[in-house]
Amino acid sequence: MKKIVSLIAAMTITLSLVACGTDSAAQKEAESTPAEAATEAAADSTDSSKTYNVGVIQLVQHPALDAATKGFQDALVEKLGDNVTVTIENASGDNATCATIANTFVSDNVDLIMANATPALQAAATATNSIPIVATSITDYASALDIEDWSGATGVNVTGTSDLAPxxxxxxxxxxxxxxxxxxxxxxxxxxxxxxxxxxxxxxxxxxxxxxxxxxxxxxxxxxxxxxxxxxxxxxxxxxxxxxxxxxxxxxxxxxxxxxxxxxxxxxxxxxxxxxxxxxxISYYDIGYNAGLMAYEILVNGKDPATYDIEYATEFxxxxxxxxxxxxxxxxxxxxxxxxxx
Incomplete structure (x- = not known):
């Protein structure tokens, strides 16, 4: 009888220890900071081994567009480091060359196209309706893409930033x-x-x-x-x-x-x-940089360009x-x- 009582007591202590351990783990999880939780979530959602190929079509070389392209590239490299390859092609002001570059990027099956200036955007949008396009240095997306009912997003595979000053x-x-x-x-x-x-x-x-x-x-x-x-x-x-x-x-x-x-x-x-x-x-570097952040959201977090509102400069x-x-x-x-x- 004493042996049975001793066995029951031992089992009770063991169960108590297990329960305490569970409570301690739960308490530790509850006490973790929001920042730590966010960091862990980001780590879970980002595949550090995945690489991305991004093609840039820049209409012509001049200071404003150069600054926008640099801002875009800087943002992506800051976010993705060696996991992104950015290929920049300059069309030298020729619309037909924009189309050639866009078609090449589509054939190469790049993960995203950045279009810098309206003719570059129009060429990219004509070349593909599936590859995400992030544009910059665009004054008015509605007129550039012939969108009659404008709601703030394009409704197609295009989003980006605008260079419209008031x-x-x-x-x-x-x-x-x-x-x-x-x-x-x-x-x-x-x-x-x-x-x-x-x-x-x-x-x-x-x-x-x-x-x-x-x-x-x-x-x-x-x-x-x-x-x-x-x-x-x-x-x-x-x-x-x-x-x-x-x-x-x-x-x-x-x-x-x-x-x-x-x-x-x-x-x-x-x-x-x-x-x-x-x-x-406005700062063309800044709108290019913000376009780069938008590209990151699309590539890594799966944001849909069709419903991603166009972003505008806020400082002049x-x-x-x-x-x-x-x-x-x-x-x-x-x-x-x-x-x-x-």
């Missing part, structure tokens, strides 16, 4: 600097949908300030000098939106406009460096080109930041 702010800047001007000329490439969109929108705001607004468009870089000369002959001030052809021809625009003594308000910093007196600018800077301002003898308000010239 056009009402650009018009206000022009009015602050040139309140006595009467005629405003808009200079842009007729083949760029983003430029057409900007011209249409800023015209509304400029007309509210009482300006007469005239569009002066060129088909390609060969027409730029002639078009700018015509615009200078009939305008008090010019506005150049974010436009890839104009950005590439900024020196030509500057040579004509500066000789004529006509100031230019620019849609972004790169154009302002080349030919503008002032701009309300009033900048001016001191050299051009001094040459034209125009005084710039103190709250403008001088552009650092390279």
């Amino acid at each position: 056009l009402d702010g650009q018009a206000e800047m022009l009015n602050t600097l040139f309140p006595d001007a009467k005629e405003v000329g808009l200079i842009y490439c007729s083949g760029e949908k983003n430029s057409l969109y900007q011209a249409k929108e800023i015209t509304k705001y400029l007309e509210k300030y009482g300006y007469n607004v005239t569009d002066y468009t060129f088909a390609d870089s060969a027409d730029v000098a002639t078009v700018v000369q015509s615009a200078c002959g009939s305008s008090d001030v010019l506005y150049v939106p974010t436009d890839n052809v104009a950005a590439n021809a900024a020196e030509t625009i500057n040579n004509v406009a500066l000789t004529a003594g006509i100031p230019i308000v620019a849609g972004e910093e790169g154009i302002c460096k080349g030919c503008g007196i002032a701009t309300l600018s 800077t009033k900048e001016y080109n001191k050299s051009i301002a001094d040459t034209l003898g125009i005084k710039i308000p103190e709250d403008y930041v001088e552009i650092e010239m390279e």
